[in-house]
Amino acid sequence: MSAGPPVDPRGPRFAAAITTVVLAIVLITSWWPLLAVQTVIFAVGAFIGLRYAPYSLLYRSLVAPRLSPTSEREDAAPLRFAQLVGFVFGLAGTVGYAADLMLLGVIATAFALFAAFLNAAFDFCLGCEVYLLLQRFAPATGNQA
Amino acid sequence: MGWTGLWIVLGTLLAGTLAGALLRWREGRIRPTRDEPAPTAELPTQVTEVLVAAPAVTLVQISTTFCSPCRHAHARLAALAESTPELHHVDLDVTHQPEVAHQLGVRRTPTTIAFDANGAELLRVSGVPVNDELLSALQPHFANR
Numbered sequence: 001m002s003a004g005p006p007v008d009p010r011g012p013r014f015a016a017a018i019t020t021v022v023l024a025i026v027l028i029t030s031w032w033p034l035l036a037v038q039t040v041i042f043a044v045g046a047f048i049g050l051r052y053a054p055y056s057l058l059y060r061s062l063v064a065p066r067l068s069p070t071s072e073r074e075d076a077a078p079l080r081f082a083q084l085v086g087f088v089f090g091l092a093g094t095v096g097y098a099a100d101l102m103l104l105g106v107i108a109t110a111f112a113l114f115a116a117f118l119n120a121a122f123d124f125c126l127g128c129e130v131y132l133l134l135q136r137f138a139p140a141t142g143n144q145a
Numbered sequence: 146m147g148w149t150g151l152w153i154v155l156g157t158l159l160a161g162t163l164a165g166a167l168l169r170w171r172e173g174r175i176r177p178t179r180d181e182p183a184p185t186a187e188l189p190t191q192v193t194e195v196l197v198a199a200p201a202v203t204l205v206q207i208s209t210t211f212c213s214p215c216r217h218a219h220a221r222l223a224a225l226a227e228s229t230p231e232l233h234h235v236d237l238d239v240t241h242q243p244e245v246a247h248q249l250g251v252r253r254t255p256t257t258i259a260f261d262a263n264g265a266e267l268l269r270v271s272g273v274p275v276n277d278e279l280l281s282a283l284q285p286h287f288a289n290r
Contacts (some may be wrong), residue, residue: 014267027153038200089219106153109155113158113161114157124165128209129212130252131254132246132252
């Protein structure tokens with residue numbers, strides 16, 4: 001399965017910045033429908049393609065035209081895997097909040113926030129780099145993508 | 146949740162900043178192998194079969210499909226090996242053979258391990274290596290021909 005064409009590396013970072021803000025708002029307000037929306041956004045990036053991910057559309061239509069073009073390209077597979085990791089945490093968090101399992105909701109959302117923040121602030125893709133570690137705990141993810 | 150949520154957000158961002166700073170600091174750092182492991186015996190066959198004869202040093206790069214910095218590391222190391230006759234570069238994709246990474250004690254990718262012809266580990270670098278530093282760290286091992 002092809003992960004899709006390579007992308008402008010600033011796009012995912014922009015997406016991570018919005019994700020950071022969204023997840024912070026979720027934690028502060030406990031308003032889980034917002035987390036549900038974010039989870040759907042993760043799902044689009046992971047399962048359908050980065051091209052259709054809402055933040056990516058926002059980047060291409062609003063931000064990219066204002067920046068100088070770059071020839072730098074980043075492979076899509078790691079990014080989609082990271083969206084998948086985000087989706088798993090987002091889903092766990094949404095279920096936690098919705099089912100009144102506050103601890104699950106808060107912990108899952110905080111993990112997602114941690115990863116999104118590392119990506120936005122340090123350009124470090126946690127989900128991508130600890131793929132090996134994740135695989136050791138959850139061998140099933142080894143068959144993805 | 147209100148205040149509690151806010152504290153969780155601040156705590157998570159603080160943890161993210163510390164983790165990010167630590168990762169920045171570790172990025173590309175060369176870690177000499179102090180206790181020489183028993184040559185070849187414990188190495189995975191995937192590694193032993195790519196080692197080349199003395200006087201060369203083999204840089205074994207551990208990568209996965211889901212790792213963008215692995216591509217950058219690959220490009221740099223390939224160029225370095227191209228211009229340095231004593232160096233040989235092999236990129237091992239362990240996406241579907243995580244046991245290789247496990248045996249080598251590699252938890253994040255890219256990690257590059259330099260082996261001499263006997264399979265003794267000389268040093269390792271996690272993240273994208275800086276070629277000049279890597280070359281000067283390896284120079285003494287070239288002299289042992």
